[in-house]
Amino acid sequence: MTQDELFKVLVAHCKEYGFIFPSSEIYDGLAAVYDYGQMGVQLKNNIKNYWWEAMTRLNENIVGIDSAIFMHPRIWEASGHVGAFNDPLIDNKDSKKRYRADVLIEDYLGKIEEKIEKEVAKGRKKFGEAFDEAQFRATNPNVLREKAKWDEVHNRYVAAEKANDFAEYRQIIIDCGIVCPISGTCNWTEVRQFNLMFSTSMGSTADGANLIYLRPETAQGIFVNYLNVQKTGRMKIPFGIAQIGKAFRNEIVARQFIFRMREFEQMEMQFFIKPGTELDWFKKWKETRMKWHVNLGMGADNYRFHDHEKLAHYANAATDIEFNFPFGFKELEGIHSRTNFDLGNHQKFSGKKIEYFDPEENTSYTPYVIETSIGVDRMVLAVLSHSYTVEPLENGEERVVMRIPAPLAPIKVAVMPLVKKDGLPELAQKVVDELKYDFSYQYDEKDSIGKRYRRQDAIGTPFCVTVDHDSLVDGCVTVRERDTMKQERVKIEDLRAMIEKKVSLTNLLRNL
Ligand code: GAP
Numbered sequence: 423m424t425q426d427e428l429f430k431v432l433v434a435h436c437k438e439y440g441f442i443f444p445s446s447e448i449y450d451g452l453a454a455v456y457d458y459g460q461m462g463v464q465l466k467n468n469i470k471n472y473w474w475e476a477m478t479r480l481n482e483n484i485v486g487i488d489s490a491i492f493m494h495p496r497i498w499e500a501s502g503h504v505g506a507f508n509d510p511l512i513d514n515k516d517s518k519k520r521y522r523a524d525v526l527i528e529d530y531l532g533k534i535e536e537k538i539e540k541e542v543a544k545g546r547k548k549f550g551e552a553f554d555e556a557q558f559r560a561t562n563p564n565v566l567r568e569k570a571k572w573d574e575v576h577n578r579y580v581a582a583e584k585a586n587d588f589a590e591y592r593q594i595i596i597d598c599g600i601v602c603p604i605s606g607t608c609n610w611t612e613v614r615q616f617n618l619m620f621s622t623s624m625g626s627t628a629d630g631a632n633l634i635y636l637r638p639e640t641a642q643g644i645f646v647n648y649l650n651v652q653k654t655g656r657m658k659i660p661f662g663i664a665q666i667g668k669a670f671r672n673e674i675v676a677r678q679f680i681f682r683m684r685e686f687e688q689m690e691m692q693f694f695i696k697p698g699t700e701l702d703w704f705k706k707w708k709e710t711r712m713k714w715h716v717n718l719g720m721g722a723d724n725y726r727f728h729d730h731e732k733l734a735h736y737a738n739a740a741t742d743i744e745f746n747f748p749f750g751f752k753e754l755e756g757i758h759s760r761t762n763f764d765l766g767n768h769q770k771f772s773g774k775k776i777e778y779f780d781p782e783e784n785t786s787y788t789p790y791v792i793e794t795s796i797g798v799d800r801m802v803l804a805v806l807s808h809s810y811t812v813e814p815l816e817n818g819e820e821r822v823v824m825r826i827p828a829p830l831a832p833i834k835v836a837v838m839p840l841v842k843k844d845g846l847p848e849l850a851q852k853v854v855d856e857l858k859y860d861f862s863y864q865y866d867e868k869d870s871i872g873k874r875y876r877r878q879d880a881i882g883t884p885f886c887v888t889v890d891h892d893s894l895v896d897g898c899v900t901v902r903e904r905d906t907m908k909q910e911r912v913k914i915e916d917l918r919a920m921i922e923k924k925v926s927l928t929n930l931l932r933n934l
Contacts, residue, residue, distance in 0.1 A: 425748045425749065426748075426749075428748055428810075429678075429679070429748040429749065429807070431810075432748070432806060432807055432810050433679050435810060435822065435880070436462070436679075436806060437459075439461055439880050439881050440459035440460045440461045440462065440881075441458070441459055441461045441462035441465065441806065441881075442456050442457070442458055442459060442462045442679075442680060442802075443456065443457045443458075443459055444456060444457075445457045453676060453684070454673060454676025454677070454682065454683050454684045455683065455684055455685055456679075456680050456683060456799075460832075461832040461833070461881050462802070462832075463832075464832035464833070464862060465802060465805065465806075465826065465830060465831070465832045466687075466798060466799075466802055468829065468830040468831070468832070468927070469798060469801050469802060469805065469830060470666050470687075470689065470798060471927060472714075472829070472830065472927060472930065472931075473666070473689045473714075473796070474486065474664065474666060474689075475927065475931055476714055476931060476934060477662070477664040477689075477691055478664055479931070480931060480934060481662065483657070483658075483660060483661040483662060484661065484662035484663070484664055484691065484693075485651060485655055485657070485661075485662075485663060485664070486663070486664045486665060486666075487643070487644065487647055487651060487663055487664075487665050488665060488666075488667065489640070489643025489644070489646075489647060489665060489667070490643065491636060491637050491667070491668060491670075492624065492634055492636075492637075493634075493635075493637060493642065493643065493646065494634075495632065495633060495634050495635060496771050496772070497642050497646060497768070497771075498619065498635050498638075498642070499771060500764075500767040500768050500770070500771035500772070501642050501645075501764060501767065502736075502767070503619055503635075503638055504617070504619070507617055507618050507619060507638060508615040508616055508617050508618065509522050509524070509615075509616050509618060509673075509674050510522060510523040510524055510588055510591055510613045510614070510615060510616075511523065511613065511614055511615075511616045511674045512526070512591075512592065512595070512610050512611055512612075512613045512614075513610070513611040514602035514604070514605055514607065514609060514610060514611075515607075515609040515610070515611060516602065516605035516607045516609050517602050517604035517605035517607075519602055519604050519605075520674055520675075521602070521674070521675055522674050522675045523588070523591040523592065523595060523613045524579075524583070524591065525675055526595055526600050527575070527579050527591065527594055527595065527598070527600070528579075530575065530598050530600050531572060531575060531576055531579070532750065534568050534571055534572045534575075535572065537568050538559075538565050538568050538569060538572070541562060541564050541565050541568070542555060542558060542559065542565065545558045545562065575594060575598060578590065578594050579591075579594060580731060580732070582594065583732055584732055588612070588613035588614070588615070589612075589613070591613045592610060592612060592613050595608075595610060596608060596610065616672075616674055617672075618638060618671045618672050618673065618674075619635045619636070619638050619670075619671070619672065620635065620636040620670045620671075620672050620684075621633055621634065621635050621636070622634060622635075622636065636670035637667075637668075637669055637670065638669055638670060638671050639669050639688060639690070639795070640665045640666070640667045640668075640669055640688045640690045641690050641692060641764070641793060641795065642764070643665060643667070644663045644665055644690065644692045645692065645764045645765060645768055645791075646768060647663065648663070648692075648694065648765060648776060648789075649774070649776055651663050652694075652778065659694055659695060659696055659778050659780065659789055660693060660694065660695045660696070660699075660703065661693070661694055662691050662692060662693040662694065663691070663692050663694075664689070664690070664691040665689075665690055665691075666687065666688070666689045666690075666798070667687065667688065668685060668686070668687055668688075669685075669686055669687070669688050670684065670685050670686075671684060671686075672684060678747075678749060679803065680799040680800070680802060680803050681747065681749075681752065681799075681800060681803055683799060686797055686798070686799045687797070687798035687799060688795060688796070688797055688798065689795075689796050689797075689798055689801075690793065690794070690795045690796075691793070691794045691795075692760075692791050692792075692793050693707065693791065693792040693793070693794075694778070694789040694790070694791055695789060695790050695791070695792060696780070696787070696789070696790070697761075697762065697787055697788075697789070697790045698790075699790070700738065700739070700759045700761070700790045700792060701738075701739060701759070703759075703792045704739045704757065704759045704792055707757055707792050707794055708727065708741060708757055711743060711755060711757060711794050711796075712725060712727075712743060713934060714934065715743060715745075715754075715755075717930065717933050717934055718805075718827045718830070718930075719827055720804070720805070720808045720827065721808075723746075724745060724746040724808065725743055725744065725745055725746075725754075726743075726744050726751060727741050727742070727743060727744070728741060728742040728744050728751075728753070729741045730742070734758075735763075736760055736761055736763030736764070737758050737759055737760055737761065737763075738759050738761055739758070739759040740756065740757070740758045740759065741756075741757050742754070742755065742756055742757075743755040743756075743757070743796075745800075745804045747803065747804065747807055748807050753800075754796065754797070754800050754801065754804055755794065755795065755796035755797075755800075756793075756794075756795045756796075757792070757793070757794050757795075758792070758793045758795070759790070759791075759792055759793075760790075760791045760792070760793050761790055761791070762787075762788040762789065762790050762791070764791065765788050765789060765791070766788050769788065776788060805826055805827070805830060806824070806826075808825075809824040809825045809826045809827075809882060810822070810824060811823050811824070811825055821875075821876055821879050822876075822879065822880050823879040823880070823882070823904060823905070824879070824880065824881060824882030825882065825904070825905060826882035827930075828884040828924045828925045829925050829926060829927045829929070829930045831881075831882045831883060831884050831925065832862065832881060832882065832883075833862050833863060833864050833878070833881060833882075833883045834861035834862050834863065834883065834884060834885065834921060834925045835857055835861050835862075835863045835883065835884070835885045835886070835887060835921055836863065836864045836865075836866055836874070836878045836883050836885070836886045836887065837850050837853050837854050837857070837863060837864075837865050837866075837887045837889070838850065838865075838866050838867060838871065838874050838886060838887065838888050838889065839867050839888075839889045840871065840888055840889065840890040840891070842867050844891060844894075845894060846889050846890065846891070846893070846894075847867060849889050849893055849894060850865065850867070850889040851865070852914075853887060853889060853899065853914055853917070856914065856915075856917065856918065857917065857918060857921070860918060860921075860922065861921060861925065864878070864883070866878075871888060874886070875902065875907075878904070879904060882904070883904060884903065884904045884905075884921075884924055884925055885901055885902070885903060885904070885921055885924075885925075886901070886902045886904075887899050887900070887901055887902075887917065888900040888902065893914075896911075897913055897914050897915075898911045898912060898913050898914070899911070899912060899914055899917065900912075901917070901920065
């Protein structure tokens with residue numbers, strides 16, 4: 423199965439098992455908007471808890487807030503979003519379809535990279551043990567030809583991006599022969615800027631309604647509360663403010679399922695520091711955030727940093743943590759050194775002094791900021807795409823198992839009476855009563871045990887507990903583990919501790 427096909431299968435699986443549904447489905451859906459189902463919401467909440475506790479509980483100097491989605495419209499002028507939160511769009515005149523010009527070019531570059539990797543894979547297969555990859559990349563004519571093409575287009579693209587030269591974007595698209603996938607033609611319009619903020623109006627028109635925006639990031643709710651939190655919390659620099667909440671962007675090209683949505687959720691933390699210390703803190707937060715990801719056990723090789731070549735005018739360092747999604751390494755989280763741009767501008771636009779008095783140095787300054795910003799939905803997609811596994815079974819059948827890191831699994835334990843009679847359901851209910859205060863669970867007495875195991879594998883439940891006739895006599899149950907499918911007899915009173923060891927968020931946090 424190609425990665426593309428696998429991704430389609432994953433999307434279908436997410437719907438079939440109650441993780442994610444297209445929004446407004448009975449009205450044929452709403453583009454790039456999704457709803458979380460009964461499994462998805464629990465996975466999402468577990469991810470949010472892991473982040474929230476890691477930020478606000480493990481760091482004495484980080485506190486959390488929950489600011490409103492609606493904010494004063496001047497905030498978005500001060501932040502630069504009204505003037506500059508734009509994407510370059512281009513239309514195909516024949517299909518009337520709209521694309522992001524930069525994405526068309528990046529996809530083209532991605533295809534060249536794929537060709538190079540295919541050549542390298544062919545070489546590896548041909549030469550076996552004797553394969554010297556570095557030498558192959560440096561000498562193989564096909565690789566060299568594709569690499570030269572990649573370099574030329576990439577250099578032009580980076581220069582155009584730096585200069586905000588949209589005519590050059592269009593020229594690159596035409597010179598590379600990039601066609602619209604629908605019409606197959608190269609009949610493109612000029613490239614135009616498109617602001618990504620959604621707007622609405624507050625108050626009735628008779629009152630003189632105000633144009634307001636749905637926030638495109640949660641960060642500004644933190645900046646405008648800097649003084650409130652610093653004063654009421656008696657916070658001393660360095661300190662951080664964390665927030666989880668919805669953000670909205672009118673993405674031109676929304677695709678790849680929940681990777682790029684129009685309504686999504688962010689987990690953002692702004693860390694306020696003394697000017698001049700930002701590069702040290704930037705390094706520290708890069709390490710801390712990478713550790714948070716790797717701690718989930720989804721493979722350190724599946725993450726990498728991508729340092730930004732082009733920095734926003736207010737940033738002096740920026741990197742992405744990229745994850746190996748089914749469609750390649752893509753941004754999962756951003757870490758930015760934002761200087762004092764935001765606080766400085768809010769000071770200017772609001773007329774309120776936003777400074778920190780440093781009692782040790784007896785001076786006041788506008789703090790600098792390191793920001794960590796991760797999309798909840800992208801994190802859900804990273805977990806789901808990494809977890810989806812199809813495995814052959816000894817009996818020749820297959821099982822689909824979601825190897826979700828156990829502390830994030832929506833359901834931690836399934837309790838099943840072997841049969842629906844002989845007092846087994848009653849004992850199973852007692853087991854449920856023993857476990858339900860600590861773990862999310864499902865009680866299942868329908869179909870064969872094999873079918874019940876398959877259902878739990880498909881949603882990633884780490885443990886299945888079966889109550890059988892022996893249980894009535896010896897007070898033990900059979901515990902079957904999701905990944906190894908190993909079974910062992912465990913005393914009912916020991917169940918809680920056994921499950922806790924593997925699924926506990928506390929243990930996950932302790933490893934950080
Ligand atoms: N405050 C900084 C900020 O918003 P960003 O790189 O635009 O930075 C941060 O967004 C993170 O939010 C991204 O790394 C990504 O995980 C998530 N994100 C951004 N746009 C998204 C979208 N349209 N759909 C889903 N997640 C998105």
